[in-house]
Amino acid sequence: MRARSRQSAVTLTEMTVVVAAVALLVVFGLPAIRTFISSFESEGGARTLISAALASARAIAAREQHYVGIRFQKAYHPRDPLEAAQYMIFIIHDQPNTKLANGFRAIEGIEPIKLPDSVGVMDLIVVERSGSRPNVVCKDERIKSSSDIDDERELIDTTSFSIVFSPSGKLVKHVVETSNRDGIRQPRTKLDSMDSVFNGEDNIRDNSIGMFVQDDYFKESPPDLGLGPECGRNSFVIYDRDEFKDVLRSATAWRRAEYLVDLEKSMIYINPYTGTLINK
8 A cells, every 4th residue: 555645734833933033033134234225325335336437437438549437417307406316427528429529428328327315426616607608717616605505506516517537547627518419409309309318408308308407508598507518527525415405405504604614524536547536
């Protein structure tokens, strides 16, 4: 007679014990998990992300034998730029397509990299522009008072800047003016440009074409959006977005000035020959 096969089973009591044990592991493990996730949202995590992006841009510049950079810019937000996410965009100098002597466009095939929601990056510079096509002088003039970032235009200005490498891999202060790959000024419809990265404000707002307003809006349509040609940067600061919003919206003028001074003390510089980040 064939032996009856043995079947194993888990009793209700055993199942309850296992579920309870897993629940305890999850509860006690949550702080570690949160810490792990937060590490990517911290200033250190953002710094690591930026370092990797700069190294990649430098390598692409040498490989393509073109000026290549990383563009820091907030995505278009129709209501409040303080709430807009900030990205790093890989850009390449392309005069033939942009139809601008200092025109840069997004590198095709490389998606913009979103910075952690908890931090932002600024160059602490607001560029003074005049005329329809202002001459750009590569002279860094830092924000001097809290009133320099009071309005929307100034906030967009100091959070929109580029770090550029030459074909030899050296950091340079090349003038940058971002545009779409079709070389159309202020695209307003899908027929003007289908560039999914840089585009005109109207095309982004009305047709959801593009993520970032291109640089040819200065003094051409009210209000001035704080965008326009400017020199590549060699330094920046990483700031806490929530703290920054609280300071701008509710702090006294004295506290705001103090906050800017503290930010400048934490300025991060870029080694012009290696592209690595160094503290002040």
